[in-house]
Amino acid sequence: MKPASALIVDDEPLLRERLRSHLASLWPALSVIGDARNGAEALELFELHQPDIVFLDIRMPGIDGIATARALARRAQLVFVTAYDQYALQAFEQGAIDYLVKPVDPARLADTVQRLQRQLPGPLADGGAFDAVLDQLALRLGGRTAPPASLQWIKASVGNSVRLIPVEQVRYLRAEEKYTLVAWEEGEALIRKSIKELGEELDPARFVQTHRSVIVNLAYVSQVTRGVNETAQLHLRGSDETLPVSRSYLHHFRQM
Numbered sequence: 001m002k003p004a005s006a007l008i009v010d011d012e013p014l015l016r017e018r019l020r021s022h023l024a025s026l027w028p029a030l031s032v033i034g035d036a037r038n039g040a041e042a043l044e045l046f047e048l049h050q051p052d053i054v055f056l057d058i059r060m061p062g063i064d065g066i067a068t069a070r071a072l073a074r075r076a077q078l079v080f081v082t083a084y085d086q087y088a089l090q091a092f093e094q095g096a097i098d099y100l101v102k103p104v105d106p107a108r109l110a111d112t113v114q115r116l117q118r119q120l121p122g123p124l125a126d127g128g129a130f131d132a133v134l135d136q137l138a139l140r141l142g143g144r145t146a147p148p149a150s151l152q153w154i155k156a157s158v159g160n161s162v163r164l165i166p167v168e169q170v171r172y173l174r175a176e177e178k179y180t181l182v183a184w185e186e187g188e189a190l191i192r193k194s195i196k197e198l199g200e201e202l203d204p205a206r207f208v209q210t211h212r213s214v215i216v217n218l219a220y221v222s223q224v225t226r227g228v229n230e231t232a233q234l235h236l237r238g239s240d241e242t243l244p245v246s247r248s249y250l251h252h253f254r255q256m
Contacts, residue, residue: 004120006053008035009042009068010081011060015102019055019081022106026113039063043071043153043164051076052120055100058082058137063152066138069097071153071164074130077116080137097133150203156182156189163189167206171220171236172243173198175213208252210234210245224253 006023010016016035023030033049036042038060046054054076058065069078080099098112154165169185179190180198199209209215216234223235224245232245232253245253 003029003031004053004116005031005033005049005051006055007033007042007045007049007051007076008055009037009039009060009065010035010055010057011037012057013037015057015081015104019104019109022104022109023113026106026110027117039065039068039071039152040166042068046072046076047161047164053077053079053116055079055081066134067152069134070131071155073155077119079112079116097130151198151201154182154191154193154198156191158187158189165189167202168217168219170207170217171239172217173207173215174243208249210243210249210252212246212248214243216243 004027008016008019010019020032020035023032030053033051034045036045040063042054042056043063045051054072056065056068056078058080059082063071065080069080072078078097080097081102081104082099083102098115100108100112151167153167154170156163156165165182165184171183171185173195174181174183175195176190178192180193180195182189182191195209195213195215199207199215202215206219207215207217216236220236220238221234222237225233225235225242227233230247230250232250234243234245234253236243
């Protein structure tokens with residue numbers, strides 16, 4: 001059996017180093033494959049190394065710990081590392097995800113290590129309980145009743161691997177029968193989520209629908225050419241490709 005592996009995610013270098021040091025003392029056989037400063041780096045390292053465990057800070061710039069946890073979607077054992085008080089920590093009472101409070105107490109970390117050692121290899125947290133903890137945590141920390149923040153990445157199968165595509169790299173999305181084509185900076189992929197579902201999850205300040213089958217990232221639009229009957233064509237930056245704008249969606253581009 002190969003040794004267990006872990007990834008440490010925190011935007012504070014000193015805290016990452018301290019946690020790594022404590023783990024080396026408490027669990028010498030654990031392989032810490034790397035550390036990340038934010039959610040985007042964490043997702044890249046996770047796809048590269050597929051660690052068994054992720055120690056994950058909750059509040060980080062860019063993609064935060066809650067959004068990162070949603071992307072990992074029961075693919076690893078998660079341990080949140082947080083500076084928040086008991087009010088926020090009540091979200092963990094269901095036990096679907098473990099947590100550590102900053103500064104990390106070695107005795108508390110030892111308990112977590114023992115729990116992880118018992119669970120590996122083994123089943124991950126129940127999906128429903130996992131999502132419930134993340135929803136409660138988002139509410140308690142953000143004081144909001146709104147749904148989770150806008151989609152930060154899109155999960156797509158590319159060959160034999162699963163890619164986590166940052167939405168800022170997505171050029172456009174187009175319905176393709178039962179699938180949706182995702183065109184991004186590095187290529188194209190098909191996903192099963194519908195255009196309608198994606199439209200509800202994407203940031204409306206960044207992505208707009210141009211046609212019943214197309215959503216475009218405004219950052220990649222270089223030019224709008226008006227057509228007949230209140231239609232238009234979008235020209236994309238760095239490409240000869242164009243996208244249609246139907247009459248129903250032309251109002252998005254009247255000021256461009």
